[in-house]
Amino acid sequence: MAYGIMFHHFHNDFHPVGQGSLAAAQLEEMLENLQQKQTILPADEWLQRVIEGTLQADHRCLTFDDALLCQYEVALPVLQRRGLTAFWFVYSSVFFGNREWLEIYRHFRSVAFASVDHFYQAFFAATLRLLPQWQERLSSPQASGHLADFAFYSQNDRIFRYLRDELLTTALYDQLMQQLMQQQGYDPAQAARHLWMCDEQLLDLQQQGHLIGLHSFSHPTRLDRLPAAAQQQEYQRNFTHLTHLLGQSPRSMAHPCNAYNQDTLRLLREMGIQLGFRSNRLALPDRTSLEWPREDHIHLLPTAAPAA
Numbered sequence: 001m002a003y004g005i006m007f008h009h010f011h012n013d014f015h016p017v018g019q020g021s022l023a024a025a026q027l028e029e030m031l032e033n034l035q036q037k038q039t040i041l042p043a044d045e046w047l048q049r050v051i052e053g054t055l056q057a058d059h060r061c062l063t064f065d066d067a068l069l070c071q072y073e074v075a076l077p078v079l080q081r082r083g084l085t086a087f088w089f090v091y092s093s094v095f096f097g098n099r100e101w102l103e104i105y106r107h108f109r110s111v112a113f114a115s116v117d118h119f120y121q122a123f124f125a126a127t128l129r130l131l132p133q134w135q136e137r138l139s140s141p142q143a144s145g146h147l148a149d150f151a152f153y154s155q156n157d158r159i160f161r162y163l164r165d166e167l168l169t170t171a172l173y174d175q176l177m178q179q180l181m182q183q184q185g186y187d188p189a190q191a192a193r194h195l196w197m198c199d200e201q202l203l204d205l206q207q208q209g210h211l212i213g214l215h216s217f218s219h220p221t222r223l224d225r226l227p228a229a230a231q232q233q234e235y236q237r238n239f240t241h242l243t244h245l246l247g248q249s250p251r252s253m254a255h256p257c258n259a260y261n262q263d264t265l266r267l268l269r270e271m272g273i274q275l276g277f278r279s280n281r282l283a284l285p286d287r288t289s290l291e292w293p294r295e296d297h298i299h300l301l302p303t304a305a306p307a308a
């Protein structure tokens with residue numbers, strides 16, 4: 001079955017190495033290998049073929065989530081050299097000066113600790129200082145079996161995400177992270193200036209033939225748990241922002257953190273969105289055109305493991 005390839009982070013001298021991040025040369029090699037066996041379609045042709053129902057099993061497309069500056073500065077030149085276009089799924093809040101902490105925290109983990117496991121140790125220790133009674137929960141089967149669909153996560157990845165996404169309230173999680181950032185002398189305002197693209201860069205992508213699509217306004221990790229009206233607002237603000245900036249309405253989207261439900265699919269259809277992507281390859285028996293599978297680029301790395 002045809003599917004998309006999902007990219008997130010890239011590194012160079014300026015953008016730090018993070019979990020799963022790619023250097024330009026690694027992307028180049030990955031695309032070279034892909035193109036030997038499969039066909040990477042330009043983004044507009046992929047969209048057209050979804051509408052016509054003419055995608056073939058070996059067809060692939062490239063997708064970049066979250067409007068990250070490292071994608072524009074590291075990955076785009078590689079695509080240009082190879083004459084490829086891609087989908088870029090953009091959440092809007094950061095274009096209005098808001099900070100998206102998920103991304104800032106990731107940057108903090110990458111630059112302030114010797115490895116991601118050093119960060120996890122510091123985070124688990126901070127959690128247990130605040131909530132000593134949680135010792136058992138951290139070593140529970142629920143924690144180590146969290147996100148079982150994503151084979152590339154390490155044990156610590158799973159426990160951390162279980163804590164963050166299931167146990168801690170947002171306020172508590174933020175409190176712990178702010179504490180760690182202060183301890184390490186990390187300045188989030190400084191970091192935020194170099195994490196995301198700006199208006200001109202989105203316009204430049206569009207002019208080069210790439211397609212810009214929806215990815216919600218504020219990138220909630222569990223959009224599926226929001227009431228339908230709040231979901232509507234997330235996507236409507238995202239849609240309005242991109243339509244005003246780009247002078248045309250987006251027709252594609254990707255579900256942030258793979259989180260959606262029937263309300264989401266309905267409101268996206270009502271907005272005229274014709275193509276949507278999930279964040280994994282899970283084969284859904286009654287998949288709609290708003291649920292195309294994607295392969296995480298991690299699975300295309302020769303080692304098939306995240307670079308820490």
Ligand SMILES: [Zn+2]
Nearest residue numbers: 065066256257
């Ligand atoms: Zn995202």
